[in-house]
Amino acid sequence: MTIHKLLQAALLVFGATCCLLYPLAIVWPAGWAWHTGSPAASNYFLMIVGVxxxxxxxxxxAAADPQAHRxxxxxxIWSSVLHAAIMAAQSFGAPMHRGHLxxxxxxxxxxxxxxxxxxxxxxxxEPASGLAPAPAAP
Structure with a gap:
């Protein structure tokens, strides 16, 4: 499998995981939700789910043409790193949220x-021309 195909697959998996935030919070609230009760009980959480x-x-x-959507x-990538850093710091400050780690x-x-x-x-x-890599010969 080429790097390009792996990138496309990773975009599909990461994108699907983002889309499944609400069900993940239902199945494992300690690892995915920052409040008690159902995911719908928090206006904040529903806003995050929407984003x-x-x-x-x-x-x-973007998986169809990753280079066009860099x-x-x-x-x-960078919003995930920042979001994770903030959540990790907040998890250490509140023992009930350590599941997020x-x-x-x-x-x-x-x-x-x-x-x-x-x-x-x-x-x-990619070749130096900036065009997408040529498909491999059969």
Whole structure:
């Protein structure tokens, strides 16, 4: 499998995970939700779900042509790193939120690391002309 195909697959997986934030919070609230009760019980959480659902849909769409959507992918990478750092710091300050250190915090960092590495590697695989790599001969 080529780096380009791996990047496309990673965008699909990360995008789908973003789209599944609400169900993840239902299944494992200690790792994905920052409040008690159902996910719908928090206006804040529903706003985050809306933002991540939108990001997820656009990352899935970006999988078709990642190089044309580099700025969106870079936004997903860096916003995930920042979001994870803030959540990790807040988790240490509130023992009831330590589950996030094994839930959404590592998920965001892993997604950012994988997307960042693959995006960088995919760009390096392009010929000097800036065009997409030619398909391999059968």
């Amino acid at each position: 991540y659902l939108t990001l997820g849909i656009f990352l899935i769409r 700025s969106l992918i870079q936004f997903a 094994v839930g959404d915090v590592p998920a965001l960092l892993l997604g950012a690391a994988v997307l960042g590495w693959l995006l960088h590697a995919d760009r390096r695989a």
